[in-house]
Amino acid sequence: MTKTRLEAFTDAVIAIIMTILILGLEPPKAATFAGLWELRYSFLVYILSFVSLAIYWNNHHHLFQIAKVINGRVLWANFLFIFFLSLIPFVTQWVDGNLFELAPEVTYGVVLMMADISYAILLHELKKANGPDSKIARAHDGYMKLRLTLSINTVGIVIGIFAPISILIFYIIGLIPWIIPEKRIEKIFNEEQE
Numbered sequence: 579m580t581k582t583r584l585e586a587f588t589d590a591v592i593a594i595i596m597t598i599l600i601l602g603l604e605p606p607k608a609a610t611f612a613g614l615w616e617l618r619y620s621f622l623v624y625i626l627s628f629v630s631l632a633i634y635w636n637n638h639h640h641l642f643q644i645a646k647v648i649n650g651r652v653l654w655a656n657f658l659f660i661f662f663l664s665l666i667p668f669v670t671q672w673v674d675g676n677l678f679e680l681a682p683e684v685t686y687g688v689v690l691m692m693a694d695i696s697y698a699i700l701l702h703e704l705k706k707a708n709g710p711d712s713k714i715a716r717a718h719d720g721y722m723k724l725r726l727t728l729s730i731n732t733v734g735i736v737i738g739i740f741a742p743i744s745i746l747i748f749y750i751i752g753l754i755p756w757i758i759p760e761k762r763i764e765k766i767f768n769e770e771q772e
Contacts, residue, residue: 581648591660592635598667620674627670633756640763644713655700662693683742687735717762727752
């Protein structure tokens, strides 16, 4: 399989997940701004999930820009990654209806952390398939961003057992470094174009 086929499939799945995500957002019951205000937490959870999916898509795109070799292990790692992404609309709706409850918050945090872990597995398999001297290996040498995010999310889940809303707060903190794409990937990709 060529990497373009894998990228196209993943792009389509993420687009469908984003569509399902918005379909889970209920309109206000009253045709007033007060009715809209009642949905403020729903919008915040929706925005968090949407931004998370956008960041995953953006980083997946950057990852595959410099990948050359795709094998069966990469395919299965990618399927594991999109499996956890596909659960985001479900956990978003559950948290939306139960914002300060333990089980929905922990489940939301665990699903997003598993998406991070599966992304790390995908990165590992790509590095292995492309070799230790590959551009993908060079771009992720000493890569701390993913470890930092996993650590922040783990702390959030542990603290969330006592204060469930902290899971979302820590997840937002863990997203901040991901808003800006990895500069090393862009630099290596631009070197290739010259």
